[in-house]
Amino acid sequence: MAEPQFKDHFSRLAAQYAAFRPRYPSALFDYLAEAAPSRSMAWDCACGNGQATLDLAERFDAVFATDASAQQVAAAQSHARVTYRVAPAESSGLAAASVDLVTVAQALHWFDLDAFYAEARRVLRANGVLGAWTYGVHRVDEPEIDAHLQKFYSETVGEYWPPERRLVEDGYRTLPFPFPELTPPAFEMSERWSLPKLLGYLRSWSATSRYFQRNAVDPVTPFGELIAPLWGAPDRERVIHWPLGMRIGRKA
Numbered sequence: 001m002a003e004p005q006f007k008d009h010f011s012r013l014a015a016q017y018a019a020f021r022p023r024y025p026s027a028l029f030d031y032l033a034e035a036a037p038s039r040s041m042a043w044d045c046a047c048g049n050g051q052a053t054l055d056l057a058e059r060f061d062a063v064f065a066t067d068a069s070a071q072q073v074a075a076a077q078s079h080a081r082v083t084y085r086v087a088p089a090e091s092s093g094l095a096a097a098s099v100d101l102v103t104v105a106q107a108l109h110w111f112d113l114d115a116f117y118a119e120a121r122r123v124l125r126a127n128g129v130l131g132a133w134t135y136g137v138h139r140v141d142e143p144e145i146d147a148h149l150q151k152f153y154s155e156t157v158g159e160y161w162p163p164e165r166r167l168v169e170d171g172y173r174t175l176p177f178p179f180p181e182l183t184p185p186a187f188e189m190s191e192r193w194s195l196p197k198l199l200g201y202l203r204s205w206s207a208t209s210r211y212f213q214r215n216a217v218d219p220v221t222p223f224g225e226l227i228a229p230l231w232g233a234p235d236r237e238r239v240i241h242w243p244l245g246m247r248i249g250r251k252a
Contacts, residue, residue: 021051021204022189022242024105028133031184033059035248036100037127043099045089045116046107050076056103057081064099066092090115094123104132108175108247109167117178124251130179134168135189135242142238145230152202152223160207160214171245179249187244192237199224 029052033039039060044053047065049072056063057079066087067073073084087093089104089111102120104111120130137153140146167175193201202208202220211219231238 021049021201022135022138022191022240024052024055024133024189024244025187026055027185028187028244029055029059031187032056032101032103032129032131032248035129035131035182035250036060037125037129038100041099042101042103043092043094043123045092045102045104045120046110047076047084048072048105048107050079050082050084052103052105053082053084054079056101060101064092064094090119092119092123096122097125099123100125100128102128102130104130106134106168108132108134108172109164113176121251126251128251129182129248130251131246131248132172132177133187133244133246134172135244136169136171138240138242140238140240142230145227145238148223148227148230152219156219156223157205157207157211160210162206165207168245171243172247173245175247177247177249180252182248182250184246184248187246189242189244191240193240194237195224195228195231195234198238198240 036042041062041064042056042060044050044056044063044065047053047067048069050065053063053065054077061081063079063082065073065076065082065084066089067084068086068088070086073086076084078084085093089107102124108116124130137150140149199220202223203218208219211217228234
């Protein structure tokens with residue numbers, strides 16, 4: 001059977017992705033570790049540059065982290081309890097019934113879901129947990145700045161988002177999920193960022209990269225000039241929020 005085609009939207013952005021992505025809350029990983037049947041081993045699928053991997057490594061004896069992008073894996077930070085491997089989500093190379101927890105951070109919408117769910121079910125131990133989460137459009141506490149950010153997202157680069165982005169905006173609620181589901185508490189990411197940090201984050205978007213490729217113009221530069229008077233001193237930090245959409249299930 002042919003391997004599922006890998007939709008690679010982020011390899012060329014690996015360094016920016018590693019530098020400018022927000023951190024997931026510690027409480028999320030505490031919840032997942034408590035839900036897992038033990039803390040022997042976790043598989044962080046589509047690990048990217050290791051955003052979730054290192055937090056898992058603080059709670060599990062071993063973490064197996066895979067991504068289909070060699071560039072993303074190369075940008076990941078090493079850890080004594082983490083083994084990185086370049087591999088598609090649908091074919092991990094793990095032994096059957098070998099992991100307590102499978103995590104998918106901000107990537108489930110790219111998978112061949114039937115094949116991935118079969119692989120997750122194969123590698124999970126009895127009562128093992130699959131946790132997938134995503135974050136959508138961020139919000140800034142200052143309403144006038146936030147209005148410009150929403151316009152940049154939906155209008156300036158809006159047509160450059162891939163169709164799967166709609167699944168992210170829906171918080172994964174519309175994705176099939178063939179596991180008995182748990183009801184997690186609400187989680188969100190929150191960061192205090194300067195203006196340069198925010199602009200770097202916008203440049204790490206795949207839609208922004210596509211805009212630049214098509215138009216040979218960086219859309220973030222004029223956007224930064226637009227909101228600079230509203231922001232104040234560039235190094236002033238403002239609070240930014242991302243609500244998390246989650247699907248958590250247990251292997252029956």
